[in-house]
Amino acid sequence: MTVLVNGARGQGVSPLDRGIHFGDGLFETIACRGGRPRFLTFHLERLISGCERLQIRAPEPELIAGEVCELARDADRAIVKVLVTRGAAVGRGYAAAGKETATRITIRYPWPDEDVSKSHDGVKVCTLSMRLGENPLLAGLKHCNRLEQILARAQWPADIDVSEGLLFSSSGNLVSGTLSNVFIVRGSIVQTPRIDLCGVAGVMRRVVIREMHQAGIRMQECVLRTEDLQEADEMFLTNARIGIWPVRELNSRAILPGPITRRLQEILAPLLEGPRDAA
């Protein structure tokens, strides 16, 4: 593992950092293959726009990009996490002073080989009972307030074969998995939850939506409820690391990985494999 804090190794973070005190930051988890970060442009766009929404003075995108590329360069497979906090607090209390200097943490983690059966045969998924709070001002952001996801993971069922848990919002709407976005297929239409009240605007979600548009596959961002899941002909999960996982079982109901899921996997495959920047 390699860890850089504001570009330097072996540094600690100030105990006054607002990241520690309030989770006042954002992060990106970037899959790197063949020495290159995948979808780096999309990751940077989301990070910078997230900083704008939270009024965090973002580091220069070129600086972040350079660091990510440097860490990715000599690894065949790696996960690079970029975390930006608002920085050390100026004074006490919640209010941001507006003159904090952002803290930048860049970490390279090993990326062990994925279990290919998950992409091929699909995964088992369950619904989790915890409901996510709704706040349109935070919706879509990959921010560092993640206690809900931690609690969701702590609700995991005893069945270790379950690869992902689906989460609903306090209003009862499907949001996402704990670390993935979710899509269902009904007939020839693909549907995925809106992320205007809750959830993360995943980079792979964006890529898959783009590819569907280009391939002429009809898709909708909409409100989805439990009953919609029950009527799904196909279901799949996306995230930047896994690409697409077909769902083969939801709460013990078998679902067949179907033609639209397979077609999207085929479309995505070269974007996930190659060393070129696919964004």
Next chain:
Amino acid sequence: MTVLVNGARGQGVSPLDRGIHFGDGLFETIACRGGRPRFLTFHLERLISGCERLQIRAPEPELIAGEVCELARDADRAIVKVLVTRGAAVGRGYAAAGKETATRITIRYPWPDEDVSKSHDGVKVCTLSMRLGENPLLAGLKHCNRLEQILARAQWPADIDVSEGLLFSSSGNLVSGTLSNVFIVRGSIVQTPRIDLCGVAGVMRRVVIREMHQAGIRMQECVLRTEDLQEADEMFLTNARIGIWPVRELNSRAILPGPITRRLQEILAPLLEGPRDAA
């Protein structure tokens, strides 16, 4: 300012700390007078029970108490903040491994004299438009996922005389101020929002509720809506630092600091002033 990380000065926090990555921690803000922390027992109880709810392996309460008392000892007035995170991550991702070692940050801040007119004449309060997400698993905890409070502070009105903003939940129920709990008086009954879906179980809230019980003042924890605020005869705010602030104006409507608020202030005064541990 004095800052201790796991008891030592001049230390940084590991960039792998889950506090930074996820806001995976809890904190207490303890008002210290005459060299002694106020209501230390209540603060420690909340911190330890919060750790239990989040399954964070809490530091020994005696260790925390000793550090707080040490920092408080030579200050006539000080605010001591204690922050406990789950500690440095074991691996990547949201799931806690269960074997992390908690990180303990203890900070002494100066506590400038309060504006006594706020306690005496009361404060101006407005309602804020941002709604807080609801999650019963997080409700009551003074946890480190505080982006909502940061965003609420960023919505502050231009009128700098406004001392606090009231927040409602996504369901439209009154929750609290951005840094205080709120009480209203209707006739002879005191009401305060339940904190089962949202909000923080404030230490001063607990003290005031205890004192009301002992004084025979009727009180209810209940669901309160905008219309309930409009019907309030009296209104006051509590937090560990300020004690009680009467509200003298809500969204430009004048409210008189009334007899129940005044009586509670009188009851509380010796507990706030003295150096003895009032909890």
